[in-house]
Amino acid sequence: MIVRRFGVRQSRQLLALNRRSPISSRFLSTETQIPVDTAQKEAPVSSPNPLHEVVQATQNPRSLAQKQFKKQEQQRSKFNKLGSAVTDSHDPEGLLKNPPRPSDITLELLLASGTHLGHSTSRWNPQNSRYIYGIREGVHIISLDVTAAYLRRAAKVVEEVAARGGIILFAGTRKGQKRSIVRAAELAGAYHIFERWIPGSLTNGQQILGHCATKVVNALDEELPEFKADLADRPSVKPDLVICLNPLENVVLLHECGLHNVPTIGIIDTDADPTRVTYPIPANDDSLRGTNLIAGILGRAGEAGQKRRIEMAREGKTLYKPVTASELRLDPFTGVLPGAEQTKGPKRD
Amino acid sequence: MARPTSNGLTKAMQSLRLSSQFSQRSLVPSSRQLTRAYATEAEPETTNTAIQPESIPDLSVQAAPEIDFSTSFLRNPARIVPASPSYFSGSPRFVDHVLHLESLQARYAALPQLPAGEAPRMAWFKLKQFREYVGEAVPVKKYKSLVKILQRLNRIQTEMVPGEVRTVLDSFLRPGNPYAVVRETPELDENGKARAKGKRKESKAVVHLVEGEGEILVNGKSLVEAFPRVHDRESALWALRTTQRMDKYNAWVTVRGGGVTGQTEAVTLAIARALMVHEPGLKPLLRRAGVITVDARRVERKKPGHVKARKMPAWVKR
Numbered sequence: 001m002i003v004r005r006f007g008v009r010q011s012r013q014l015l016a017l018n019r020r021s022p023i024s025s026r027f028l029s030t031e032t033q034i035p036v037d038t039a040q041k042e043a044p045v046s047s048p049n050p051l052h053e054v055v056q057a058t059q060n061p062r063s064l065a066q067k068q069f070k071k072q073e074q075q076r077s078k079f080n081k082l083g084s085a086v087t088d089s090h091d092p093e094g095l096l097k098n099p100p101r102p103s104d105i106t107l108e109l110l111l112a113s114g115t116h117l118g119h120s121t122s123r124w125n126p127q128n129s130r131y132i133y134g135i136r137e138g139v140h141i142i143s144l145d146v147t148a149a150y151l152r153r154a155a156k157v158v159e160e161v162a163a164r165g166g167i168i169l170f171a172g173t174r175k176g177q178k179r180s181i182v183r184a185a186e187l188a189g190a191y192h193i194f195e196r197w198i199p200g201s202l203t204n205g206q207q208i209l210g211h212c213a214t215k216v217v218n219a220l221d222e223e224l225p226e227f228k229a230d231l232a233d234r235p236s237v238k239p240d241l242v243i244c245l246n247p248l249e250n251v252v253l254l255h256e257c258g259l260h261n262v263p264t265i266g267i268i269d270t271d272a273d274p275t276r277v278t279y280p281i282p283a284n285d286d287s288l289r290g291t292n293l294i295a296g297i298l299g300r301a302g303e304a305g306q307k308r309r310i311e312m313a314r315e316g317k318t319l320y321k322p323v324t325a326s327e328l329r330l331d332p333f334t335g336v337l338p339g340a341e342q343t344k345g346p347k348r349d
Numbered sequence: 350m351a352r353p354t355s356n357g358l359t360k361a362m363q364s365l366r367l368s369s370q371f372s373q374r375s376l377v378p379s380s381r382q383l384t385r386a387y388a389t390e391a392e393p394e395t396t397n398t399a400i401q402p403e404s405i406p407d408l409s410v411q412a413a414p415e416i417d418f419s420t421s422f423l424r425n426p427a428r429i430v431p432a433s434p435s436y437f438s439g440s441p442r443f444v445d446h447v448l449h450l451e452s453l454q455a456r457y458a459a460l461p462q463l464p465a466g467e468a469p470r471m472a473w474f475k476l477k478q479f480r481e482y483v484g485e486a487v488p489v490k491k492y493k494s495l496v497k498i499l500q501r502l503n504r505i506q507t508e509m510v511p512g513e514v515r516t517v518l519d520s521f522l523r524p525g526n527p528y529a530v531v532r533e534t535p536e537l538d539e540n541g542k543a544r545a546k547g548k549r550k551e552s553k554a555v556v557h558l559v560e561g562e563g564e565i566l567v568n569g570k571s572l573v574e575a576f577p578r579v580h581d582r583e584s585a586l587w588a589l590r591t592t593q594r595m596d597k598y599n600a601w602v603t604v605r606g607g608g609v610t611g612q613t614e615a616v617t618l619a620i621a622r623a624l625m626v627h628e629p630g631l632k633p634l635l636r637r638a639g640v641i642t643v644d645a646r647r648v649e650r651k652k653p654g655h656v657k658a659r660k661m662p663a664w665v666k667r
């Protein structure tokens with residue numbers, strides 16, 4: 001019997017029971033201790049009328065859970081300041097919440113993010129030899145100054161395309177790239193794709209993207225609902241710049257971009273083909289920290305470009321040729337007004 | 350900028366002026382050579398000479414209001430862009446929903462939550478309804494992952510649910526609340542009679558059960574006439590037999606369709622249900638006796654290429 005009880009007391013199930021360990025604020029505070037009255041307090045005398053309790057409960061039904069939560073939050077904020085202050089540490093959320101700007105690119109940052117690590121030497125693509133610094137432990141090391149230069153160039157390209165009102169598409173279809181892609185697209189006023197690229201989205205766009213909604217905007221990016229009717233039979237929208245974080249898995253996307261003359265930016269590891277993309281960024285595409293960094297920098301570049309474009313639009317200027325109202329009213333396939341076909345028809349015969 | 354009061358005369362004159370090329374040119378002073386932006390949207394002018402009208406115009410007519418260049422620039426279209434940042438995914442509305450729900454989940458992750466079984470039961474859209482709602486062909490697996498996020502948000506402690514989350518969750522609910530409908534418990538009618546139905550195979554039985562001396566009528570015949578086999582009689586009255594109520598109730602049974610076994614077991618189920626109306630406390634006993642368990646099996650349909658439901662024709666060499 002005793003042995004069995006001991007077993008129960010020491011058992012794993014008992015230890016694994018989800019109980020909150022009592023943290024006494026006395027142990028954690030630095031203030032002088034206040035003498036605590038350990039004598040048991042009397043239980044509150046219940047009121048003679050049981051209805052009183054009911055009334056009190058109905059008056060503030062949310063109070064209990066909210067009070068507990070508030071207390072917990074207060075405790076957390078109170079004790080967060082305690083302990084040693086850790087500096088110069090990597091905050092994984094920081095790259096997503098506040099990505100660095102193109103001007104913040106340093107070799108230290110790139111090195112810390114692991115962008116220099118290539119693949120095993122046997123898997124290399126010799127076209128990448130000009131980006132490779134050397135070999136270490138059988139792994140190619142990418143030259144970081146080249147990475148920085150190409151990354152800055154890519155950032156400039158993104159900024160200029162954004163300033164000219166181009167449609168930028170961020171594509172990163174690997175597991176874990178979703179958040180950085182969405183964040184970069186949000187910053188750059190761009191578009192994102194984090195799941196499979198549907199083959200034919202460019203070459204067969206009307207079939208695949210035909211049902212997806214588009215809108216007409218003015219130079220300040222405000223929607224103009226009066227042109228909604230003119231959008232009916234328009235071809236699907238094509239991107240003006242595609243940024244691909246994993247070109248190896250997105251061969252079809254890059255091929256379609258090549259067919260449609262859409263410029264591309266891609267992270268080229270030592271085993272990838274740099275001629276697949278227009279603007280390669282030689283870097284490690286297998287480290288999420290590295291791809292998050294690059295996506296963040298390009299997102300910031302796009303943000304700067306969008307800001308510039310909106311500022312120019314406030315002054316009544318655009319760097320691109322805006323679509324005119326008369327063009328919108330024309331039939332997108334024949335290039336004539338919807339009512340004008342009858343007059344043109346006999347001429348052809 | 351004093352705008353003229355819009356009476357009929359000024360309106361008429363304005364329209365006259367707009368329609369005639371002659372006076373339209375004189376509207377814009379040559380010094381202000383900005384991007385042309387009327388509501389009528391004429392081409393920018395090439396000549397800077399403002400032509401004066403020969404005759405002195407009617408002095409009672411007021412001049413047209415000044416052109417507001419700032420607003421017309423905003424009214425000009427500039428670009429055609431996708432409505433959603435997930436345009437290129439092919440199902441933008443669905444992806445936007447998922448991203449929004451994920452952001453909510455991340456934002457309110459710290460809120461206290463209920464244990465998995467205690468969350469209020471919610472009737473989310475069925476897949477077909479959801480497809481209609483977003484207007485996109487969403488795959489089953491992806492919809493399941495969305496429902497998973499909804500369930501997680503639904504587990505936030507009821508008093509702590511933020512209003513934002515509540516409205517979003519409500520937008521994914523099926524129209525009508527199926528869990529609000531409480532099935533009414535059957536009761537005895539004014540004559541002390543309980544009515545219940547039972548089904549088995551192709552048979553359907555209706556039983557009227559009253560307190561009495563144990564007289565049973567099946568389709569107007571006595572039990573022995575209706576079910577000649579002893580085994581059938583035993584099983585038809587099994588509910589009364591196990592609870593020792595054989596001589597406490599009279600039953601008036603109507604049973605239609607099917608064969609003898611089906612009819613017998615349909616009667617069993619109906620009598621057991623009727624007995625539960627009289628004495629709800631007997632339910633565990635009846636459950637253990639196996640008389641209130643519905644046997645939902647039906648005859649399997651015959652398939653083409655098969656001899657019966659599953660039987661294949663015998664193999665023939667030639």
